[in-house]
Amino acid sequence: MLTETVETMPLRTSDDVVRLRQAVRARAVAAGFGLVDQTKIVTAASEIGRNTIVYGGGGTLRIEVVRNGQRQGVRLTFEDQGPGIADIATALRDGYTTGSGLGLGLGGAKRLCNEFDIRSAPGQGTTITLTRWK
Numbered sequence: 378m379l380t381e382t383v384e385t386m387p388l389r390t391s392d393d394v395v396r397l398r399q400a401v402r403a404r405a406v407a408a409g410f411g412l413v414d415q416t417k418i419v420t421a422a423s424e425i426g427r428n429t430i431v432y433g434g435g436g437t438l439r440i441e442v443v444r445n446g447q448r449q450g451v452r453l454t455f456e457d458q459g460p461g462i463a464d465i466a467t468a469l470r471d472g473y474t475t476g477s478g479l480g481l482g483l484g485g486a487k488r489l490c491n492e493f494d495i496r497s498a499p500g501q502g503t504t505i506t507l508t509r510w511k
């Protein structure tokens with residue numbers, strides 16, 4: 378797999394979520410995604426980005442346009458140094474929240490992508506990587 382473009386951005390405020398949505402959509406367009414695929418990855422990105430801000434205390438997003446042979450994709454890596462997630466399987470379950478949300482963000486984002494990986498442990502922060510292929 379080759380990385381063709383890389384961009385990183387901070388995630389601290391709700392304005393950053395607006396910027397994230399614009400940047401992810403622009404990269405999805407550049408990768409040749411149609412409107413439905415653009416919207417899927419933008420929706421997944423805003424859910425995970427919001428979690429980075431709300432639960433992770435802020436962090437960063439790295440956006441990559443990637444290629445595997447003829448296939449183009451968009452890979453997003455969210456990283457924070459927050460409290461981490463003790464039980465990842467439980468956190469992924471629909472309806473599970475420790476905040477005031479619906480508990481649908483993680484599971485929903487996973488379903489909107491082709492690849493989804495969470496690395497997290499208490500005190501170690503959280504890194505979530507997701508990829509959607511065209």
Ligand SMILES: Nc1ncnc2c1ncn2[C@@H]1O[C@H](COP(=O)(O)OP(=O)(O)OP(=O)(O)O)[C@@H](O)[C@H]1O
Pocket residue numbers: 424428429432433457459460461462468469473474475476477478479480481482483484503
């Ligand atoms: N970056 C993170 N750091 C620490 N805990 C997290 C992080 N992201 C998610 N979590 C934990 O996983 C739970 C589930 O996240 P999820 O996005 O599915 O639901 P939510 O954010 O609580 O609600 P919703 O996204 O539906 O508004 C959160 O309530 C939180 O406890």
Ligand SMILES: [Mg+2]
Pocket residue numbers: 424427428478481482483
């Ligand atoms: Mg959420």
